[in-house]
Amino acid sequence: MSANTAVAEKYRNNFLKEIEEQVEMGDWVKMCMQCGVCSGSCPTNFQSAWEHPPQELFMMIRAGKREEVLTSSSMWNCTSCYNCIVRCPRKLPITHIMHGIAEYAHRLGMAPKMQPTRFFSGLFWKNCTHTGRVNELKLSMGLYFKDGFVQGIKNGMAMQSVALGLVKAKRLNVMELFGGHKCKDQKGVHAMLKKAYEIERSRKTAKMAG
Amino acid sequence: MADIKVAAYICKGCGLGERLDTDALVKTAQKDGKVPLAKSHEFLCNADGVAMIKNDIANEGVTHIMIGACSRRAKTEAFHFPEHAVARANLREGVVWIRPDTEEARETTQEMAEDYIRMGCAEVKAMTAPAGNLNTGGSKTLLVVGGGVTGMTTAIEASKTGYPVVLVEKSGALGGWAGKLYKRTPVHEPYKSPADTGVADLVSQVQADSNIKVYLNATIAKTDGAPGRFVVDVATESGATHTEDIGAIVQATGFTLYDMNKLPELGGGKSPNVVDQAGLEALAAAAAEGDGVIRRPSDGQPVKSVVFVQCAGQRDTTGQHLSYCSGFCCNASIKQAMYFKDTNPAVDTTIIYTDLRTPGNGEDFYRSAQEKGVIFTKGKVAEVLPTGNTSTVKFNDLILGDTDAAMVDVDLVVLATGQVANSGINIDALAATAEEEGAVEVKPISILNLTYRQGKDVPQLKQGFTDSHFICFPYETRRTGIYTAGPVRRPMDIAQAREDATGAALKAIQALENAELGRAAHPRSGDLSFPKVRLEGCTQCKRCTVECPFGAIDEDEKRFPVFNESRCRRCGTCMGACPVRVISFENYSVNTVGAQIKAVDIPDEFSEKPRILILACENDAYPALDMAGMNRIEYSAYVRTIPVRCLGSVNTIWITDALNAGYDGVMLMGCKSGDEYQCHFVKGSELGRTRLSKIDDTLKTLNLESERVRDLEVAITDIERLPEMINKYAAELVAVGPSPFKGF
Numbered sequence: 004m005s006a007n008t009a010v011a012e013k014y015r016n017n018f019l020k021e022i023e024e025q026v027e028m029g030d031w032v033k034m035c036m037q038c039g040v041c042s043g044s045c046p047t048n049f050q051s052a053w054e055h056p057p058q059e060l061f062m063m064i065r066a067g068k069r070e071e072v073l074t075s076s077s078m079w080n081c082t083s084c085y086n087c088i089v090r091c092p093r094k095l096p097i098t099h100i101m102h103g104i105a106e107y108a109h110r111l112g113m114a115p116k117m118q119p120t121r122f123f124s125g126l127f128w129k130n131c132t133h134t135g136r137v138n139e140l141k142l143s144m145g146l147y148f149k150d151g152f153v154q155g156i157k158n159g160m161a162m163q164s165v166a167l168g169l170v171k172a173k174r175l176n177v178m179e180l181f182g183g184h185k186c187k188d189q190k191g192v193h194a195m196l197k198k199a200y201e202i203e204r205s206r207k208t209a210k211m212a213g
Numbered sequence: 214m215a216d217i218k219v220a221a222y223i224c225k226g227c228g229l230g231e232r233l234d235t236d237a238l239v240k241t242a243q244k245d246g247k248v249p250l251a252k253s254h255e256f257l258c259n260a261d262g263v264a265m266i267k268n269d270i271a272n273e274g275v276t277h278i279m280i281g282a283c284s285r286r287a288k289t290e291a292f293h294f295p296e297h298a299v300a301r302a303n304l305r306e307g308v309v310w311i312r313p314d315t316e317e318a319r320e321t322t323q324e325m326a327e328d329y330i331r332m333g334c335a336e337v338k339a340m341t342a343p344a345g346n347l348n349t350g351g352s353k354t355l356l357v358v359g360g361g362v363t364g365m366t367t368a369i370e371a372s373k374t375g376y377p378v379v380l381v382e383k384s385g386a387l388g389g390w391a392g393k394l395y396k397r398t399p400v401h402e403p404y405k406s407p408a409d410t411g412v413a414d415l416v417s418q419v420q421a422d423s424n425i426k427v428y429l430n431a432t433i434a435k436t437d438g439a440p441g442r443f444v445v446d447v448a449t450e451s452g453a454t455h456t457e458d459i460g461a462i463v464q465a466t467g468f469t470l471y472d473m474n475k476l477p478e479l480g481g482g483k484s485p486n487v488v489d490q491a492g493l494e495a496l497a498a499a500a501a502e503g504d505g506v507i508r509r510p511s512d513g514q515p516v517k518s519v520v521f522v523q524c525a526g527q528r529d530t531t532g533q534h535l536s537y538c539s540g541f542c543c544n545a546s547i548k549q550a551m552y553f554k555d556t557n558p559a560v561d562t563t564i565i566y567t568d569l570r571t572p573g574n575g576e577d578f579y580r581s582a583q584e585k586g587v588i589f590t591k592g593k594v595a596e597v598l599p600t601g602n603t604s605t606v607k608f609n610d611l612i613l614g615d616t617d618a619a620m621v622d623v624d625l626v627v628l629a630t631g632q633v634a635n636s637g638i639n640i641d642a643l644a645a646t647a648e649e650e651g652a653v654e655v656k657p658i659s660i661l662n663l664t665y666r667q668g669k670d671v672p673q674l675k676q677g678f679t680d681s682h683f684i685c686f687p688y689e690t691r692r693t694g695i696y697t698a699g700p701v702r703r704p705m706d707i708a709q710a711r712e713d714a715t716g717a718a719l720k721a722i723q724a725l726e727n728a729e730l731g732r733a734a735h736p737r738s739g740d741l742s743f744p745k746v747r748l749e750g751c752t753q754c755k756r757c758t759v760e761c762p763f764g765a766i767d768e769d770e771k772r773f774p775v776f777n778e779s780r781c782r783r784c785g786t787c788m789g790a791c792p793v794r795v796i797s798f799e800n801y802s803v804n805t806v807g808a809q810i811k812a813v814d815i816p817d818e819f820s821e822k823p824r825i826l827i828l829a830c831e832n833d834a835y836p837a838l839d840m841a842g843m844n845r846i847e848y849s850a851y852v853r854t855i856p857v858r859c860l861g862s863v864n865t866i867w868i869t870d871a872l873n874a875g876y877d878g879v880m881l882m883g884c885k886s887g888d889e890y891q892c893h894f895v896k897g898s899e900l901g902r903t904r905l906s907k908i909d910d911t912l913k914t915l916n917l918e919s920e921r922v923r924d925l926e927v928a929i930t931d932i933e934r935l936p937e938m939i940n941k942y943a944a945e946l947v948a949v950g951p952s953p954f955k956g957f
Contacts, residue, residue, distance in 0.1 A: 059613065
């Protein structure tokens, strides 16, 4: 039984309770009064990036629309500008709840795989934990080739002049593609992260087992 | 009238002396006003000026005083001569303050002032000092109809103030609706949980109070008389009738919940598991007697899920149900959801609302419910389908845009139906049914059983709630000395009802005290004048008895009008209505205004000086004009303004007289009428307008243009608009040309 079906079974139709217990700051969801100030304040909403604005997500949670919420790309669009938190008359930590829901969806494996924010987050994490330093060249190239090889070449060509400019200004070292610079105690970093993973995993497993 | 002596006093203060030729004004008073004594004074409202007037009263035998100074609304304490007839010529706000201080304006400004002096002298001669109504009663007892929270609070508050109370309750116990509640919405910090209703405490206070006489299982069989001398027959269950002498009445007859059987689409009446809020209170009270678990009525199983349907049969746009919001039900549903959550947090409680309205500190209460896990869903319930022991609630989810949202296996559905006022017979609807038979549904049972000519109960405005001047006089009904409080007046909750009750108790006490002194209630508070009728001239046309907005006039066996002075508010609507002009007040009559109209000097048609008569309501229009003066907003020097008590008191003879005398136009300024009325006498401006709408016929017979009479709806805030309208009208009249009646 996957993690997802296990939790779904556990909470049956009480999705609100699931969010309250599993999602960081999830216990705030019930306090939303549907005024919509968060949606109106969201800068990304001007590009209609949000399938469901925050207050709608909260209502969907209350209405038990589990699948739709967890597979939604909406909370991944949050840019952490904190406008909604500042303006929420009910003092809901909306930004944190958005990240909380996104993290939970990711944990259950339900988050949209190729959602750019999610993809980039994964890429960034892998990139910086690998050597203990961020390799900018590999990071941007990874992002270029997100949607396949052809698209990657196209993206690279489009950014060609910028890249050459950076090379000329000695802001970009092509040699970074091969290995690149590392932090001094790479093993130590890995050991530290491993421990952190362990702690978090045990905490979350306990939580999910309830 | 034989031995009157008129004196005219002209003030030179406030710039009047510099702007006007006061010596000429004194001469005008002597020559045109024909007053034997005319004086001017540097500063009339100071102690010396007032002493001069008092000296003349004492030593010169002055009986009638004409003061040419500021507006009649100013310096009322200085110029207070209650024993004498007083007229005021408004030279300050009405003349110098609205005219430019220029050489070319001087002549017209002086003419304006002289006319006001002539008008004041003419008016005061037609007046007598009001002696006060002698037909009074001195009962200090308050009758409270209804023994709910409102009624009991009224009784307790009145008793504490020192007035005996008779409380009549239809049922066998005090408490009313609140008495049936398990708990109430909290009114104290921290507003988090349902609170005790406090009804038991109120009941014991009433019972312990020897000043409060309670009739249970009793109704009002008859209410006769007027404020200060009501005679009320209280019919008790045994069939016995007790007669009580009453000073004033507070009607606190409350409400009935809208019948949920009228909402079959919401499952009303279809299943015992669909209840209204009262039904749930009963279930909660029953549960509290037992193990605290609220059970499903159909099979006694504990309720595991409950849905509250807000606005059930309320805020209805189809015209089938209540169109208004009752204001209390959102908080009530939140409270009821807590009944479940406080005993068992596992019970699913959902409140489906379109707009959650939680007045007072309800916002904290709402938040507390959210913290307790009550689910709030914004949606409109379309259908409740009871099947077996559960129901399906179908609704349109307004946030998610899901028109087919549904909640299934709901154990209990609570419909938040609204408040319907227990206001007795709709006397206006009765009149309507007489015309078009059986069209209007009439509540059969009268509450007060008034013996008034206009009907057995107090008039209603909209939706069956009793009429009251919403902005200025919320407790006043259209029956003087009878006050309504609580949900019979407008939908409200317990906290608002208690506030209402206290207010109404104080207003009722004020009314009975005023009634004993023969004085008017608001808005002419303290007025001692009252309508007098010359019955030998009466044609029994019944216009006064029909039109009186306050039901003050009855009819005797011979169908002559019988005035109940204590019920009268002194608006003068009867006087305006009377076609034979036999109704008058001592200080306000067809003559006092008519004499002013005739006193104005009308220049001939070649002078290019038109004359416009303004009849301005003294409650809103006249103060607005005064304020325009205070703000030095200029307007035409050709207007002559006469304040009237109400547009309803305007007798058409005044307009005919004015046009015959050669006025070029007449402007009528009255308050807004209709459902959203602002008239201080409720119906006065409406009745006045209806009457004046027929003025076109008069104009036709005089062969005059319809532009010569202008009706203007005025609010007290029209300080800038009013001068504009006056100037515009003056310009229009120039286009129409001078009146052909000049010089006759």
